[in-house]
Amino acid sequence: DQQVKQNSPSLSVQEGRISILNCDYTNSMFDYFLWYKKYPAEGPTFLISISSIKDKNEDGRFTVFLNKSAKHLSLHIVPSQPGDSAVYFCASRGGSNYKLTFGKGTLLTVNP
């Protein structure tokens, strides 16, 4: 049973435009959410996080929005750059053991 779902396996956007990556979760015990970026054959790199007490967190070109009632979060990248092309994983943690649970990832391609 997938507790963290990224329903879009891939997304393609033009350089300079906005990239929006979506993530849904089912476990109401999750209270901390993270986005990681991953290049092939490398470890995930932490991008941005948000606590369940907030609905928005911004860091430069990256903004994460959290809608707790819908159990939905999204990552906005603006403006998108070709170097942003990578797989983006949504991850959540919470519950009694604070495990980090990952979604399946979305491959973002930013075209020049």
Place this chain on the structure above:
Amino acid sequence: DTEVTQTPKHLVMGMTNKKSLKCEQHMGHRAMYWYKQKAKKPPELMFVYSYEKLSINESVPSRFSPECPNSSLLNLHLHALQPEDSALYLCASSQEQTLNTEAFFGQGTRLTVV
């Protein structure tokens, strides 16, 4: 310094070999993790160490044996692996297991079992 260092980067081993993966961090983190990632899949948690004690074992086969010699080091001992164990093995650390902070990942060890 937010670096988690894993060695080796690549490893090829036979099914009868014994090898070890190593992970090191100097951020003062007290939680360390081993994840396994197959191609086109998300990282899957294997083990969690908290304050150098094994906290979570996600029903991992005994041919994988973790060890935490001190607060900066985490090892994964491998013995009698199967070809299906070939994957990217990722080490991560975070400030504490029960604190909602980010986990930092190493570059991974690409393991091939032949």
